[in-house]
Every structure is written in structure tokens, then in C-alpha cells.
Amino acid sequence: MKEGKKTTVWETARSRGVSRRDFIRDCTIMAAMLGLPATSVGQIVKALETKPRLPVVWFHFQECTCCSESFIRSAHPLLSEIILDKISLDYTQTLQAAAGRQAEDALHQTMDKFKGEYLMLVEGAIPRNDDGVYCCIAGRSALDIVREAAAGAKAVIAWGSCASNGCIQAASPNPTGATPAYKIISGVPVVNVPGCPPIAEVMTGTVVHLLTFDRVPQLDGLRRPMAFYSRRVHDTCYRRPNYDAGLFVQTFDDENARHGFCLYKMGCRGPVTYNACSVTRWNEGVSYPIQSGHPCIGCSEPRFWDNGPFYRHLASVPGFGIETTADTVGAIAAAATAGGIAVHAIATNLRKRRVIRKEIETSDDPGPDAPSPKGDR
């Protein structure tokens, strides 16, 4: 590996023939994407002009690689721009050319040379049972690796529900003791970017946010960036007017489904799920689960696997209003089989209340019970 001065993003762009004007335009688009006011464009320009590419190491533990797959789908910025121009992805089991010892050497070179400066990305949960034998890389346990790498990291991003809240391997009865990153790492800021997987541009947006402003984005009580997780899927859902009007799909592909009515009665978790799905949507805005006729399964919320069978609608009433912060609702959703309808029984105006109460009373409860949640929470 050739040693040398690290180039800034502006230098790289200029060398690729990007004009100053286009560069500023790109910065403006980036600001808009991040939901930042136009006044912050100057800040982004300055950041990309002066910063060398950030060294980044990406770990894979107990996961299915859906987060990596989502990441490579990013449209703005494109993956090639990120890995060639914006960051230096020095370790990743998915894309790295080197394998075995050479890959491990690359990791340790970055950890030594950029101690305290590198960004650590974690995809996957970390098994804590039985000395961590359930996930080993290069003969070392994930537990060992994560502790060592986090100690020298500038910040940690926990990709997806696996690293943020344990996800599927932590679902009852959590056989391997799968644990999210923030419970193992201390002394370094951890940003959770949950979802199974998270939306591509939410992932790259979080990285670009860090890169641009050189600080961790504002987080909610579950350490999720407010930029992407401050709204319930339900509150921003284009089918919401159907909910308010009491127009529900009763079974898949019925007449109501063919008119795109609300999927609440089919088990939709939109009312208890904080994510950008109904705003940013998926794969460059093509659709999101509800738009394609399937209820939200709440994949960005802790313990969503144990939150009752997916097709049984939420009916219990924990009692929180629409103004409740993500922190509170997140905690409630995490604690038990949270209720969605209640949110609206309280929040929706009185005129609609009667319709909704009727729906609660008449809706049936088809599914058998799932195992009760237990594990590390």
C-alpha cells in the first residue's frame, strides 16, 4: 500500500473533472437529502474540501448481510462515490479484495495508524454465550474483536436491527446470547441505524452526516438519528386517510385491497414503527411495504420478532398519544406487544373516534400466540 497524503473529497472531485459549480451543486443536493437548511451548504462544501477520506472498518458478525446489500443499493450518493471518493473502506468481508491474513493485516494497519480516528461499522449481533464460540473470525470471537476495535474508534455505527437491537437471533429464546453493539461497547458514541435492513440512503446518509459535520447526528432515546427515525410510518403513510375514514383491507386481495385501503387490520405495525419508509421509500422511492399491499412488520423496532404474530393486528392499549416522543414509544414497543390502534384512538379527532372504536370491537384475532419474549432485555 502506497503511503501518502490523504486527498480531500474536493481534490478528488476536481481531479475527476468536476467543476467548482457542479461540486457546490452536489453539496446542495446532499444538504437537501439530509434534510438540512440551505444555509448549511457552505458547511458541507468546507467539510468535503478539507477532509481526507475517513478510514472505515466494517465488521460482520451474526447477520445475513442484508445491510451490506442495502448499502450497495444507495443512489445518492452512489456506492462507487462513497468507497472511491468519500471514505476509505479498509476492511469489509463483503467487498474486500484481500482475504485471510492479508485482510486481517489491512484491518490492523488501519486500527494502528488511525487510532482514535477511524469509523467502526458493525453489521450483526454479537453472541455472548459460551465464550463467544458462536461467531469467530480468524480464530477470534466476535466479542473480542468488537471490544478491541471499538477502543480505537472515533465512533461506531450499528447497522440494522441485528447490531442495534439484536434482531432475529435475539428473538425468543435467543439461543446464542445475541447482543446489540451498544451493550458491549462503552466510551465511544454508538449510533443505531435499525431496520431489516435499513433503507440504503438512510445508511449512506448517516455516514455522510458524520463525515460532513464531523459529529454524531442528533439521536433519539434508542440512539437512532432523528433525521430518519423521528416519524412513525403510520403518520406519514399515504394510506393514512383510509385509516382515518375507517376504510380497511379485511383480507388479502379483497376489493378493499385492490383499492389500496389501510392495512391496519392485516396486522400493520406502521402505528408503532419509527422509520423513513413512507417518506424516503425504498430503492429510489419506488415503493414501500404498505404501498405494495403488505402490512409493515415493524422491522426497525426492538423485539419486533416477538411482538405477536405479524398478521394479528395490534389491539392492546398502552396509552400514548401522537405527540409522544420516539423515545417513549420505542420503549413501550420494546417492552411488550405494543398497541397501535390506541395511538389513534387518542390522537385522531373525535369525529372519527366512533368508527375506529367499532373497528377494534369487531375485528377478529386470528393468530395463535407466539412465544413470549424473553432474552437479554
Added chain:
Amino acid sequence: MSPRIVIDPITRIEGHLRIELEVKDGRVTDAYSSGTMVRGLEVILKGRDPRDAWAFCERACGVCTTVHALASVRTVEDALGIQVPPNAELVRNLMFCAQYLQDHVVHFYHLHALDWVDVVSALKADPAQTCAIARSISSWPKSSPAYFAEVQKRLARFVDSGQLGIFANAYWGHPAFKLPPEVNLLATTHYLEALEWQKEIVKVHTVFGGKNPHPNYLVGGAACSINIDEVNAINIERLSLVKSLLDEAKAFVEQVYIPDLLAVAGFYKDWGAVGGGLTNYLSYGDLPMNGYSDPGQFKFPRGVVLDRDLGRVHEVDGRNPQQVQEFVTHSWYEYAGGDQAGIHPWEGETQFNYTGPKPPYEQLNVEGKYSWVKTPRWNGKPMEVGPLARLVVAYAAGRQDVKDVVDGTLKKLGVPVEALFSTLGRTAARGLETLLIAQWAEEIYGRLMTNIKNGDARTFSGEKWMPDTWPKEARGVGLTEAPRGALAHWIVIKDGKIANYQLVVPSTWNASPRDGQGQRSSYESALLGTPVADPEKPLEVLRTIHSFDPCLACAIHLYDPHGRTVGRLTTY
């Protein structure tokens, strides 16, 4: 004996794979394949609603996303006797095709190409010559000297920055690299182009399943309703988007992937004699054109070919307790009836028995148990699964479209039919089936449009949706073909809940440790005799391993029934 060469982590794959090798006189003399991560999906599935199983199973793998969901809904539908409407089958087929198109292209360019392509050498290329080569093999409109010069400049700047990122510390300059700089530049350019394109074809999943990775599936059909007079359903705008994505995919495969594959293969013909491995091939078949219950009408036929005998296809039956069995002699599990006998997945047992070294460790004890992957066998025989197995079975079954494309390619490359059974053959087979799928997708799309035009909008069969319509006990098996090979799920439903659920997946067949009789599985077998020019940089080993497109999260999905809850937590 000198210590074994260890490659861990194997990168550019899905999951955690470790290979230990014995090398003598520049050749691999023995190999051990170990999966080093386990999560426990099967116990987590127990007691849950069978209609939810697809979502859990889909998380077996995010690289071959969708295929586990498909296997799962088929398994439950098989158990409950549900037949899905033709539109649902066609939608599933289109999602299947989109998955292959994305997955195989990404495998070739982003997971496998760096075993053959020296990115650093591309800096020495003459872009005008690269363009001449590109134009001689394809009419892809992007090819121009300026285009290749631009990519080269970008690459040079990247290398000059001193931060090589994903290309750091690799095997550049290794004597096993054979491509001239101009072809290296061509492939590197398309590496970047394919990266940009792959995010497009997955939008087929987004239209029908709402997102990718991990689009939604539904027991009984597809959740996306069709209504040509509604903005809020699958209408002509949505269908037209699918059509244009499929058209673009076909163009990319025909004009970029296949020409590049043949150009690169032309320089590595000697790899048509390396990495053959096993001689048995298994394919469950897929792409039903007349419903899942009629395997005779699948685009990929179902069957087994033994001893490379292309004259005979053996029948495969997922229900036969003698056919598919899993062994744990060398895997970190134990069976109640002893670790020597195999068990059919309906009776599947999954109990951890980790006997490996305590981490950190240098070497595994390969005399004993050495992997989290179980060892499946078909009638006691090891099987290779994957693109090569699918083409071999289809070829042996006399499928003309497959024969034409295989024979044509062998002729074009000037290699004998035996070259199929090799590292190169495996990589070529993946490309050839992608070409076929791009064509089949057009036909499937046409059928869907005809159905809709004829007034059939149904996408869901709801008669058996409610658990009170189910029998007290039911068993099902769902067979499919993941991009990496034969994939099957088995379910036992009791009182409306999952009593047992087992997955036997492609990389379980290919990546497994040897069985009790010492028979090696695909990886271990294919590595025998692989040349290793420099034991410090075993590039050649990666070629053969990557030719299988390993996917380890899928392969290991078992559990520890004694799993302890986590003790004291470090809160931050």
C-alpha cells in the same frame, strides 16, 4: 506434518467461512471447510405462526434474499394444501428472475472478478485499445476511448491517494493473473458500472414486495393486488416499470456480463481442468410455468445426475426419508441416536455440541468436529449444487434451450465438454443461466400480462388462511433453487403452530465438512489438486471457493437448546 495454511476470513462471500489447507509441491493435498458462525433460526421458529415463517426464514440470507421466503411459503402451502393463483406464481417467478439477475452479476463483478482481474494492472492499459477490445466483443453503447480513459484516471487518482480501501493489501501482481492491462481496465470499468446497475433490477422486488433487500411474501399468493383501474395497486405504470427493468437487465447481461465472462475465460482456459470436485449434481428445479405442482413444466428441471452420466436423470423426492439426510459426525452438534446416522429433516434434531478450541485459536481439530455446518447427503452421496448442477441436470434432461447455450459456449471457447466440470465451468454456468433467465423473464412477464388482459386479477388464495381451517397436524416440504443451488425447507405444523422447521440450503451441501465415511463435500473435494504458487497468497484457492459463490449465513441456522440467557449486561 507442517501446520495447515489457514484462510480466515474468506472475503467476498456472504458469512463466515474458514478454509484450512494442506499443500505439498505447489498443490492442495487436503482441505477442510468450516463455518464459524451460528444464529439459531430453527429453534426461534418453533411455536410460531406458520404464516410468519417466511419472514424469519428470509433473514437466513440477505444476499440471496427472497429465496428463503419463497421456499418457506411453498413449504407451508404444501403442508396445508394451498394452491396459489397463476398471477401469484408468475409474480414469484419474476421476483425469482430479478434475484438471479442481480445476484449473479454482483457475484461475477464484485465477489469473483478480483480473483482474475488485476485492478492495479489496469493503470497501465491503453484506453483506446481497451475500447477496441470492448467493441470487438459487444455493441454496448457506453464503450469509448474517453470513457475508459476517465475510469482509468479516476482509478489512478484513487491509488495515488495512498488509501486503497477495499483494494488494499490484495494479491496484485500475483503470477496467476493472466489478463493483459487492457482487459483488466475493461473489467474494472464494468465493475463500477455493474455496481450502479445492480440497484436497478432489484426494483422488481420493490414493485411487488415493497422493498429490497427482503421484500414481502405471503402464504397463499402475493400481497400486491392487481387492479388496472386503480392508482393504488399494481397497474400499467407499475407493470411497465417492471418491463423496462427486465429489458435493461437483458441488455446488460447480453452486452456486458456475457462478453466480459467469455473474454476473461479465454485467458484462463487452463482453469477448465481445475476444481472439478464431486461428480454428482442435484437440482430441485424451479420457475414453474404451470404451477408448482407440475415440476415437468419447470424451466429448471428437477433431478440428480450421478457420476457425471449425462444419459440419466434420477428422480428427487423431498418426502422420501431415505433421500435427503443430514449428518453431524464432523459438525458441532449431537444426535440423540448417535452422531453416525443421518436424519431426514422432518425428524431433524438440532443440539449444539461445541468441541472446538476455545478462541482465540490457530487451528481447528479436523479429526473431530470442525464446523457449524451440518453435512447433507442424497441417498448417502455428496452432491454439488448450484448453477453448474442446474445446467448439468437440464442438459441431461434434454432441455434444448440449455443445450444450445452450453454447446455454443463450449464451441466459442474451444474447450471440451469436460471443461464444464471445473472452476471455470462453474463460473461460466452461472453466466449462461443468467442469460437464459433474462430470456425466460420476458416470457413470464408476457404470461402475466395475458392473464391480466383476460380479466384474471387474483393474487391470493384465502380459503386456508385462517388456522381453524387447518388439520391438527400437517407436514410440508418446499423446494426451490437459490442462486447458489438446491434449497429446501421442511415443516411440521401442530395445533396451528410450528412444531419443527428445518432448512437444508445450498451452502450446507457445498460447504459442509466430510461425513462419517470420510466422503468430502463440494468445497473440500474441489480444492484437491488446486495449484498454489505462493502459500502466503493463496489466490488460486479463492478462485475455486468463489466459483461456488459461498453463502454461509444460510448454511448455518441451527441452535443450542441449552442456550443460556445473557448474564450481566454492560450498559452504556
